[in-house]
Structure formats: structure tokens, C-alpha cells
Amino acid sequence: MTALSVLDLMMIGEEKTFVHTLEDAVSLARHVEAHGYKRYWIAEHHDLPGIASSATTLLIQHLAAATSTLRVGSGGIMIPNHSPLLVAEQFGTLDTLFPGRIDLGIGRAPGSAGPAILAIRGDASERDFTQDIQQLTDYLADDGNQPARAIPGKHDVPLWLLGSSMNSADLAAKLGLPYAFASHFAPRFLMEAITHYRATFRPSAVLESPYVIAGANVFAAPTRAEADYLASSHRQWVSNLYTGKAGALPRPEEGFMERLSNYDRQNLAEAMSCTAIGNKDDVGRWLRQFIATTEVDEVIIDARIYDPDARCRSYQLAAESISDLLD
Numbered sequence: 001m002t003a004l005s006v007l008d009l010m011m012i013g014e015e016k017t018f019v020h021t022l023e024d025a026v027s028l029a030r031h032v033e034a035h036g037y038k039r040y041w042i043a044e045h046h047d048l049p050g051i052a053s054s055a056t057t058l059l060i061q062h063l064a065a066a067t068s069t070l071r072v073g074s075g076g077i078m079i080p081n082h083s084p085l086l087v088a089e090q091f092g093t094l095d096t097l098f099p100g101r102i103d104l105g106i107g108r109a110p111g112s113a114g115p116a117i118l119a120i121r122g123d124a125s126e127r128d129f130t131q132d133i134q135q136l137t138d139y140l141a142d143d144g145n146q147p148a149r150a151i152p153g154k155h156d157v158p159l160w161l162l163g164s165s166m167n168s169a170d171l172a173a174k175l176g177l178p179y180a181f182a183s184h185f186a187p188r189f190l191m192e193a194i195t196h197y198r199a200t201f202r203p204s205a206v207l208e209s210p211y212v213i214a215g216a217n218v219f220a221a222p223t224r225a226e227a228d229y230l231a232s233s234h235r236q237w238v239s240n241l242y243t244g245k246a247g248a249l250p251r252p253e254e255g256f257m258e259r260l261s262n263y264d265r266q267n268l269a270e271a272m273s274c275t276a277i278g279n280k281d282d283v284g285r286w287l288r289q290f291i292a293t294t295e296v297d298e299v300i301i302d303a304r305i306y307d308p309d310a311r312c313r314s315y316q317l318a319a320e321s322i323s324d325l326l327d
Contacts, residue, residue, distance in 0.1 A: 003026025
């Protein structure tokens with residue numbers, strides 16, 4: 001058995017506003033909750049045109065309040081940008097508001113470029129990621145191991161380690177934490193990382209055995225042609241990012257891939273190699289093969305689809321395509 005979840009970068013579409021993004025996210029969260037999805041994560045980014053997920057905890061609160069059973073959390077909080085004490089206080093508060101429904105995924109990447117990093121942190125000095133995790137764990141546990149306490153006290157908020165490298169896999173295994181691999185945009189080390197994570201995993205107080213989430217891009221529609229058309233928005237945005245032209249989520253375009261150079265097409269294909277595009281049967285076959293090959297416990301889907309109704313339908317078709325495998 002496996003599970004499906006949502007990763008949302010809170011994209012703002014061309015000729016749309018942040019208000020549209022918020023409304024569409026609520027619609028999607030309610031829709032996937034009704035179709036068996038386990039969690040809905042929001043990824044922290046800063047100073048990236050078109051991405052409006054910088055105030056991550058506020059967005060988590062917004063979506064948790066709009067749903068009733070769906071787990072909502074961060075995919076992830078970029079912990080070097082924040083004080084572990086403040087993160088523990090924010091997520092402890094979220095857990096108080098929505099008991100048993102909040103996830104705290106953390107990563108060490110900045111989620112932004114140099115100027116934004118300086119604006120957030122005041123300097124570019126490195127912090128000890130493992131130490132930050134330990135402090136965060138202590139604050140959430142209210143165990144007295146830190147000189148200050150996180151208010152409102154002890155909270156059992158699941159901590160997830162996010163990454164796309166061997167380093168993150170190794171650390172997650174050593175700390176006995178569940179691991180989420182960002183294969184939806186950085187698939188290169190997927191198999192190597194999760195194999196290492198499972199082989200070296202050390203049981204902890206929070207997790208007895210390894211647990212892996214892997215990211216995938218999924219675009220499902222009644223026909224393959226429509227699915228390919230819908231996927232063009234996501235492909236355009238990624239391609240624009242690689243060429244220094246990141247902006248709002250583009251409207252879909254017919255024949256986008258055919259207009260790319262061979263070099264650009266190859267780079268995009270490599271970056272998005274963990275991608276399913278097609279009708280329900282196509283997507284179902286791809287997901288079943290992906291799950292069988294990786295043996296992941298959960299697939300978290302990123303689908304940057306311009307039309308909100310088509311996005312809801314895509315997530316629904318994905319769930320229906322492997323309904324017999326879902327928890």
C-alpha cells in the first residue's frame with residue numbers, strides 16, 4: 001500500500017493575482033481531501049517570480065482551516081532561514097489549532113538566491129544543520145535541553161527531512177527521521193539516496209523503520225493530447241527558470257516542446273524525468289511502475305497546471321488510477 005500527497009509552490013498564473021492562488025489552493029485542498037490524499041505540503045521560497053509561498057506557516061494555517069482531515073504542512077521550511085525556537089513556536093501553535101494534522105518538513109537549502117538570503121538572515125554565514133534539527137526537536141519536545149522554552153510547550157509535530165542528495169539521505173537515516181526526496185525537480189540521485197537511507201537507517205523514538213516520500217510531476221486528463229497541453233505550463237516555467245526568465249506560471253501552449261532546441265529539450269527532460277503525462281491509464285501505469293521501482297511509501301505530486309479545474313481533475317484522475325494501492 002502507498003499514499004498520495006500534494007506539493008504546492010503556490011504559483012501565481014499569468015494575468016492572475018495572489019488572491020486567485022489562495023482561492024485555487026483552497027479548492028484543490030478540499031478536492032484532494034475528498035479523493036483520498038494524505039497530506040498537502042507547501043514549499044518555502046523567497047524572491048522567485050511567480051512563487052508566492054514565502055509566508056509558509058500562514059498558508060498552512062489557511063489551508064488547514066479550510067479542510068478537516070487532510071494533513072497540512074511544509075515541504076519544507078528552510079531551517080537556515082529561521083530560528084529553531086520560532087519555528088517550534090509557530091508549528092506548536094499550528095498543532096494546537098489543528099491537533100494531529102500538522103507536518104513539519106525541513107530542508108537546508110535557502111529557497112532563494114543571494115540577495116534574498118542576505119535580506120532574510122542579515123548575513124550569509126552557515127549554521128550547523130544537525131544542531132538546528134536538535135534544537136528544533138528539543139523545543140517541540142519541551143524536554144529542558146535548551147535554555148529557553150518554546151511556547152506553547154510540548155507538541156508531537158512530525159519532523160521530516162527533505163533533500164535531493166546523499167547528504168540529506170545520510171542525515172535522515174542517522175537521525176531516524178522520515179525522508180522526502182525532491183525527485184520532481186532533482187531526480188538524479190533518487191535511487192542511490194533512498195537505497196542508502198534504508199540501508200543505514202537507525203530506529204529512533206519517532207520512527208521504527210524507514211519511511212520515504214518521493215516527488216513526481218503528474219499531469220492527467222481525459223486524453224493524452226490534453227494532458228500534454230496542460231503540462232506545457234509547468235514545462236515552460238521550469239525552462240524559463242533555467243534560462244534566467246522566471247516569472248508567473250505561463251498559460252499552456254500547444255507544441256511547446258517542439259519549439260525548444262535539442263539542448264533545452266534534453267535539459268528539461270532530465271530535470272523532469274520523474275513525470276507522468278497522459279490519460280488515467282497512462283498515469284496509472286507510470287505511477288505503478290514508479291512505486292514498484294522505488295518502493296516508496298508515498299508519492300507527493302507537484303502539478304503546476306494553469307486552470308484550477310483542470311488541476312483538481314488531474315489530481316483526482318491520479319488517485320483513481322491507483323485506487324487499489326492507496327492506504
